[in-house]
Amino acid sequence: MAVPKVIYTEEVWRRLLTPEQYHVLREQGTEPAFTGKYWDHKAPGLYRCAGCGLPLFSSETKFDSGTGWPSFYAPVAPEHIEMSDDYSLGMHRIEVHCAACGGHLGHVFPDGPPPTGLRYCINSAALSFEAKEAA
Template sequence: MPKVHLFDRSGTLVGPVETNKVVKSDEAWRAQLSPDQFRVLRCQGTERPFCGVLLDNKKSGVYCCAGCRLPLFSSQSKFNSGTGWPSFFAPIAPGNVVEHADHSHGMTRIEIVCGRCDGHLGHVFPDGPPPTRLRYCLNSESLDFVDDSELTSLADPLVESAQQ
């Protein structure tokens, strides 16, 4: 069981909390996701650069997995990498973003996936800004944005049971 950080009813990130993996059939994922989201999250696709709806988002909040709503990145770690994809220098918490070796397309990269549903998010590269020097390069299609004023909408019942 993965250990992730989740939001409580007050909008505070807490954890780690043990959670079950979100596992669905392709049919169930297709019913939930748009065709572009399915292609990116479930088939390791990539959106075209400079086209993602979240690339130029400057609002304060949290970027969540479009598949399972797991919090992934804070707007505080977002930066303009000039690459054409939303970029961050650190995940919101350990375990929420998982890294895997990716040897596709004749190159070696580090793929990043959601810690709860294994949805493909993008890749991480060692050319980011301080303090981590990492660039988590994301597809907008893999993300939902939640404004700071709405963080309580991400409250997860697992947090309540873990705190009792």
Template structure:
């Protein structure tokens, strides 16, 4: 699939290094790794602002939709705007889940589950290493 932003692995690694991204950012965003629960910098982050893709800068979530799911990862009830997040079936690790990726660059973000609060009933369970926060 062609996306608005495409780069080689070396270009992504260089870009993330220049941005000062977390060490796990490349493995999380480009290899679908998952950071350990309760270790991400945004898991207990409650400032007003927006969360963007660490790779391409696309706005993904607003702080108003962030909630404490108790799962160990930053959780949101909805994307910042329709079409910001793409969903895929993920059959890895002997499970069937719904993977979330940045619609702009294809960066792996985490997974979405149908056990969140209203009005959407969704829990977007994201890796902090895939996000970059911007104050409001």
């Protein structure tokens, strides 16, 4: 199922996002390792795009990669993320974007745990967290 697109002008994005969120989501920035609010976050719940609220990752797929950024082995739905080639640092990486608003989330690498073997290395500034209700 296609994800509806969220399109705002850069002026609107600047009003909606903090400067750090804007830098990461709209300018493909990266927060320093071990500084984001979710890199060592362990509460159960759902990680959403900080730009548009699209559900992206579940705490059930989060793991400690030792990299200093939140890492997940799978998105909540494959259609909620898009990927593109990134050669910005003189090497090839796969950039991960929110499928709804196009916001830069981070990168995906082929060195994650089973069952996917993938590591979605995501900036905390690109995420908001929705805690799971206690049963």
